[in-house]
Amino acid sequence: MSIADIAAKGATIFRLRKSALRAVPPVTLLLFLGPVAAGLIGTLLPAFGYLPVLGGETLSLAPWRQLLAAPGLAESVRLSFVGGLATTAVALAVVILFCAGWHGTRGFARVQRLLSPLLSVPHVTVAFGLAFVLAPSGWILRLVSPWATGLARPPDLIIVHDPAGLTLIAGLAIKEIPFLFLMTLAAIGQVDAARTRTMARTLGYGPVAAWLKAVFPQVYPQIRLPVFAVLAYAVSVVDVAIVLAPTTPPPLAVQLVRWFNDPDLAMRFVASAGAILQLAIVVAAMALWWLGERALICGGRMWIRTGWRWRRDLWVRRTAALALVGGFAVAFFSLLSMALWSVAGRWRFPEALPDGLNLATWVGNADRLTAAGWNTLSVGIVASIVALVFAVGCLENEARFGHRATNRALLLLYLPLLVPQVAFLFGAQVMLIVLNIDGSWLAVAWSHLVFVLPYVFLSLADPYRSWDDRYARTALCLGAGPWRVLRCIKLPMLLRPVLVAVAVGFAVSVSLYLPTLFAGAGRFDTLTTEAVSLAASGNRRIIGAYALMQMLLPFLAFTLAAAVPAWMFRHRRGLRVTL
Amino acid sequence: MRAFGFLAIFLSAVVAVGAQPAAADTWEETVTKARGQTVFWNAWAGDERINAYIAWAGAQVKNRYGVAVKHVKLSDTAEAVSRVVAEKAAGRTSGGSVDLIWINGENFAAMKRNKLLFGPWTSNAPNYRFVDTIGKKTTTIDFTIPVDGLEAPWGMAQFVFMYDSKSLPTPPTSIKGLLNWAKQNKGRFTYPQPPNFLGTTFLKQALIELVADPAVLQKEVDPKQFAAVTAPLWRFLDALHPAMWRSGKVFPQNGPAQHRLLDDGEVDIALSFQPAEASSLIARGALPDTVRTFVLAGGTVGNTSFVAIPFNAKARDGAMVLADFLMSPEAQARKQNPEFWGSGTVLAIDKLPVTEQNRFGNLKLGIATLPPERLGDTLLEPHTSWVTALEEDWAKRYAAGK
Numbered sequence: 013m014s015i016a017d018i019a020a021k022g023a024t025i026f027r028l029r030k031s032a033l034r035a036v037p038p039v040t041l042l043l044f045l046g047p048v049a050a051g052l053i054g055t056l057l058p059a060f061g062y063l064p065v066l067g068g069e070t071l072s073l074a075p076w077r078q079l080l081a082a083p084g085l086a087e088s089v090r091l092s093f094v095g096g097l098a099t100t101a102v103a104l105a106v107v108i109l110f111c112a113g114w115h116g117t118r119g120f121a122r123v124q125r126l127l128s129p130l131l132s133v134p135h136v137t138v139a140f141g142l143a144f145v146l147a148p149s150g151w152i153l154r155l156v157s158p159w160a161t162g163l164a165r166p167p168d169l170i171i172v173h174d175p176a177g178l179t180l181i182a183g184l185a186i187k188e189i190p191f192l193f194l195m196t197l198a199a200i201g202q203v204d205a206a207r208t209r210t211m212a213r214t215l216g217y218g219p220v221a222a223w224l225k226a227v228f229p230q231v232y233p234q235i236r237l238p239v240f241a242v243l244a245y246a247v248s249v250v251d252v253a254i255v256l257a258p259t260t261p262p263p264l265a266v267q268l269v270r271w272f273n274d275p276d277l278a279m280r281f282v283a284s285a286g287a288i289l290q291l292a293i294v295v296a297a298m299a300l301w302w303l304g305e306r307a308l309i310c311g312g313r314m315w316i317r318t319g320w321r322w323r324r325d326l327w328v329r330r331t332a333a334l335a336l337v338g339g340f341a342v343a344f345f346s347l348l349s350m351a352l353w354s355v356a357g358r359w360r361f362p363e364a365l366p367d368g369l370n371l372a373t374w375v376g377n378a379d380r381l382t383a384a385g386w387n388t389l390s391v392g393i394v395a396s397i398v399a400l401v402f403a404v405g406c407l408e409n410e411a412r413f414g415h416r417a418t419n420r421a422l423l424l425l426y427l428p429l430l431v432p433q434v435a436f437l438f439g440a441q442v443m444l445i446v447l448n449i450d451g452s453w454l455a456v457a458w459s460h461l462v463f464v465l466p467y468v469f470l471s472l473a474d475p476y477r478s479w480d481d482r483y484a485r486t487a488l489c490l491g492a493g494p495w496r497v498l499r500c501i502k503l504p505m506l507l508r509p510v511l512v513a514v515a516v517g518f519a520v521s522v523s524l525y526l527p528t529l530f531a532g533a534g535r536f537d538t539l540t541t542e543a544v545s546l547a548a549s550g551n552r553r554i555i556g557a558y559a560l561m562q563m564l565l566p567f568l569a570f571t572l573a574a575a576v577p578a579w580m581f582r583h584r585r586g587l588r589v590t591l
Numbered sequence: 592m593r594a595f596g597f598l599a600i601f602l603s604a605v606v607a608v609g610a611q612p613a614a615a616d617t618w619e620e621t622v623t624k625a626r627g628q629t630v631f632w633n634a635w636a637g638d639e640r641i642n643a644y645i646a647w648a649g650a651q652v653k654n655r656y657g658v659a660v661k662h663v664k665l666s667d668t669a670e671a672v673s674r675v676v677a678e679k680a681a682g683r684t685s686g687g688s689v690d691l692i693w694i695n696g697e698n699f700a701a702m703k704r705n706k707l708l709f710g711p712w713t714s715n716a717p718n719y720r721f722v723d724t725i726g727k728k729t730t731t732i733d734f735t736i737p738v739d740g741l742e743a744p745w746g747m748a749q750f751v752f753m754y755d756s757k758s759l760p761t762p763p764t765s766i767k768g769l770l771n772w773a774k775q776n777k778g779r780f781t782y783p784q785p786p787n788f789l790g791t792t793f794l795k796q797a798l799i800e801l802v803a804d805p806a807v808l809q810k811e812v813d814p815k816q817f818a819a820v821t822a823p824l825w826r827f828l829d830a831l832h833p834a835m836w837r838s839g840k841v842f843p844q845n846g847p848a849q850h851r852l853l854d855d856g857e858v859d860i861a862l863s864f865q866p867a868e869a870s871s872l873i874a875r876g877a878l879p880d881t882v883r884t885f886v887l888a889g890g891t892v893g894n895t896s897f898v899a900i901p902f903n904a905k906a907r908d909g910a911m912v913l914a915d916f917l918m919s920p921e922a923q924a925r926k927q928n929p930e931f932w933g934s935g936t937v938l939a940i941d942k943l944p945v946t947e948q949n950r951f952g953n954l955k956l957g958i959a960t961l962p963p964e965r966l967g968d969t970l971l972e973p974h975t976s977w978v979t980a981l982e983e984d985w986a987k988r989y990a991a992g993k
Binding site: 360 | 631633636637638639642643646661663664665666667669670671673674676677678680681683688701777778784836837838840841842843844845847848851852854855856857876879983986987989990991992
C-alpha cells in the first residue's frame with residue numbers, strides 16, 4: 013500500500029467521522045423534538061374531534077363544548093393560572109431580593125452550599141414532607157402540642173389541599189427557589205456583578221438598590237428562559253399538585269390526567285381539548301409575564317432615574333434572608349420528617365416523636381422498593397449517559413465547525429420544558445403504542461431523554477465552551493487527530509463538569525412522573541410513580557421510605573460526580589477541586 | 592398535512608375485534624400453557640396489606656404453576672380499563688398489556704358493554720364449584736349486571752363504619768342519626784371524595800335510606816326522574832357538609848387516608864368495605880385498639896369484587912390459573928384472615944371438604960369485627976348507571992369551586 017493510499021484511506025475515515033459528527037445535532041433534535049411534535053399533533057386532532065378509531069371522523073368543536081361545560085373547569089383553570097404565576101413571582105422575588113441584599117457576603121457563600129442537596133431532590137419528595145410538616149396533625153403542631161397549644165386532638169384547619177392553593181404555591185416555590193438561585197449565581201458570574209455593585213455602592217446606593225439598579229438589568233436576561241421554564245412547570249404541574257393542591261376541583265393538569273384515564277372513551281376528546289387549553293393557559297401566563305416584564309422595565313427605568321439611594325434597606329434584606337433560609341429550613345425539615353417516618357413505630361398526634369424506631373416498613377416493602385429503585389436507577393443512568401453523548405456531540409460539532417447555537421436554537425432545546433407535558437404525552441403515547449414499545453423500558457428511557465437532554469446540555473454548555481482551545485491546538489500541532497484530542501485531553505480536563513452534567517440529568521430522570529406514567533403505560537414503576545400513587549393514601553411510613561430513596565439516589569450521583577474527579581486528579585494540582 | 596395523513600392511515604387501519612369465544616382447552620391444557628407466562632395483574636394498590644397479599648398470591652402461583660405475576664399498581668381501576676380501550680383503539684387485538692383486572696361495578700359494566708372481556712371462562716376453573724352462587728347472589732350479579740362467566744368472584748364486601756369508641760361511645764344507627772350526630776360534633780366526620788368507591792358507596796347508602804322508593808335504584812337511571820329521586824340525598828348532604836371535617840371543603844382521597852385521620856384523632860368515624868378491616872388495622876398498629884365497627888339498622892350495601900381477563904390478554908392461561916388459585920380455599924382463607932387482609936370469602940363453606948372448612952373455622956374474628964349475625968342485612972347495589980349519575984352530580988355540586 014502506497015503512502016497515497018494510506019492518506020486517501022485516512023481522509024475517507026476522517027470524512028466519515030466528520031459527517032457522523034455533523035449528523036449529531038439533527039439526530040438529537042429529531043430524537044427529542046420528534047416525540048414532542050408527534051405528541052402535539054396526536055393531541056390536537058382529537059381535541060377537534062378527529063380520532064377515527066373512537067368514531068371521530070370529522071373535525072368538530074363538540075369536545076370544546078363538552079370541556080367548557082365540565083363542572084369546576086373555571087376554578088381548575090384559575091388554580092393553574094394564578095398558582096403558576098404566583099409561584100414564579102414569589103420564587104423569583106425571594107431569589108432576587110436575597111441576591112440583592114446579600115451578594116458578596118460570607119452568609120451568601122454559606123447559603124450556596126445548601127443548594128445542591130435541595131436541587132437534586134425531586135419536587136414531589138419535598139411536597140410529601142411538607143404535607144406532613146404543615147398539616148393540622150403535622151410535625152410543627154405535634155412539637156408544640158399539647159404543652160403550648162393545649163390541643164389533644166388536631167385542630168380542624170384547612171392547610172394542605174386548601175381551596176385557594178396557597179400550600180401548593182408554597183410547596184412549589186420552596187423547590188423553585190434553589191433552582192432560580194443557581195441560575196442567578198451562574199448569571200452573576202458572567203456579568204462582572206461584583207465590580208458593578210461596588211461601583212454603585214461608592215455612588216452612595218444602599219446594597220439592595222445598588223444591585224437592583226446596576227446588576228439586575230444585566231442578570232435578568234440571562235435567567236429569563238429558566239424563569240419561563242419555572243412558569244410553565246408551575247402552571248402545569250401534576251405530581252406536586254396531587255399531594256398539595258385542592259381537590260374540589262383540582263388544578264387543570266390533574267383533572268386532565270383523570271380524564272385521559274376515564275374508562276368512558278369519549279372523555280379522550282374532552283381531555284385532548286383540555287390539554288390544548290392547558291397549552292393555551294401556559295402561553296397566556298407567559299404573555300402576562302412578558303407584559304409584566306415590560307411594565308417592570310418602564311417602572312424600573314423611572315425608578316433608576318429618580319436616583320433614590322435607598323440606604324435603609326435592612327428590613328428588605330432581613331425579610332429576603334428569612335424567606336430564603338426559612339424556605340430551605342422547611343424543605344430540610346420536610347425531608348427529615350419523611351426519613352423519620354420510614355422507620356417510625358407508632359406515632360400519633362400529639363406525640364413529638366415516634367414511640368420507637370424499626371425497619372418494618374423497609375423490610376415489608378423491600379421487594380417493591382428494590383424493583384422501583386432498580387428501574388429508576390437503570391433508566392436514569394442510561395438516559396443521562398445517552399444525553400451526555402448527544403450533548404458532547406452537539407458541542408463538539410459547534411466547537412469544530414463554529415456553528416454557535418443561536419438563541420432560537422436554544423429555545424428549541426428548552427421546548428420540552430416550556431410545553432406542558434400533558435399537552436403532548438397523550439399523543440406521544442399513541443405513537444408508542446403504534447411502534448409497539450409502550451410500557452417498555454426503552455419507551456420510558458426515551459421519554460426521559462426528552463427531558464434529561466436539555467438539562468445535561470445546559471449544564472455542560474458553559475464549561476465546554478469556555479474550555480481553553482489552545483490545548484487542542486497544541487495537541488493538533490503535535491500530530492494528534494481531533495478525536496484523540498477529545499478523548500485524551502478535552503474530556504479528561506472537563507471530567508468534573510461532564511460528571512456533574514450526568515448527575516443533573518440523573519436527578520431530573522429520578523423526578524419525572526408524568527412521562528414515566530404515560531410512556532410506561534402504568535406498568536413501569538419508578539420510585540416517583542410508586543410514591544405518587546401512594547400519596548393519596550396518606551400512609552406516611554411507606555411514602556417516607558420512597559421519599560428517602562428519592563433523596564439518596566441523586567445524592568449518590570452528585571457525590572460520585574465530586575469524588576471521582578477528586579480521586580482521579582489527586583496528583584494534579586491544576587485540576588483539583590477548589591472549594 | 593403529512594403528519595395528518597400518516598395519523599389517518601394508522602388510525603383507520605385499526606380493526607375492531609369483539610370478545611372471543613371461550614377457549615376450548617381443558618383445564619390441564621390451560622395449566623400447561625400457563626407455565627412460563629407472566630401475568631400483568633392490574634389491581635388497585637392503595638393499601639399495603641392488599642399489596643402484600645397480592646405479592647403472596649403471586650409467589651404461590653410462581654412456585655406451584657411456574658406462572659410469574661406482576662402487580663400493576665393502580666390508583667383507580669379505570670386506568671386499566673382505559674389502557675385496554677387504548678389498545679383496542681390502536682388495533683392491538685392480541686398481546687395486550689393487561690392480563691387480569693381486579694374489577695366490579697361500573698368498570699365491569701363498561702368492559703362487558705364494549706366487549707373488552709375474554710370469556711365466558713370461569714366455570715372451567717376447578718375452584719369455581721366452591722363459590723356460593725346461591726347464598727351470595729352478588730357473585731353472579733354484579734351491580735345488577737349479569738356476570739355471565741366473564742369474571743371470577745374474589746371477595747365479598749359489605750359497607751361498615753369504623754369508629755373510635757373512646758371518643759364516640761354510642762354510634763348512630765341510621766343516616767339521619769349520623770347527620771344529627773355530625774351537627775352536634777362539628778368536624779368529626781368525613782367521607783372519601785367521590786369517585787373514590789368508598790365515597791360513592793356512602794352516597795348510595797344514604798340514597799337507599801333516604802329515597803322514597805328504593806326499587807327505582809335497581810333499574811337504569813331515568814334522566815327525567817333523576818333530580819326528583821335524588822333530591823333528598825342532596826338536601827342531606829347540603830346539611831351534612833358544613834358540619835363535616837374541613838367543613839366539607841377538603842375530602843380524604845381514599846380509605847387509607849381516612850384510616851390515618853381516624854388514627855390521628857382528626858375524625859371519629861371512617862368508612863370501610865371490609866367488616867374485618869378495623870381489626871386488621873389495629874393488629875398492624877395503624878389504628879388505636881379502641882376502634883370498633885358498626886352498621887346501620889336498616890342494613891348496608893354489599894357487593895362482590897372479581898377478577899376479569901381482557902379480550903387481548905397476552906398471558907390468558909396464566910391469568911386463569913392465577914384467578915383459580917385466588918378462588919382456592921387456601922387463598923380465600925388467608926384473605927379472610929384479619930392478620931393479612933380480612934376480606935370475606937366468596938366460597939360456600941359447607942361445599943368444602945372438611946379439612947378445608949377448618950381453615951375458615953379456625954380464623955379469629957378480631958377485636959373490632961362484628962360477628963356475622965350482627966352484620967345486619969346486605970342491601971343490593973343500585974344499577975351501575977347510578978354510579979356515574981351520582982358522581983357527576985356530586986362533582987357539579989361540591990367539587991366545582993365556589
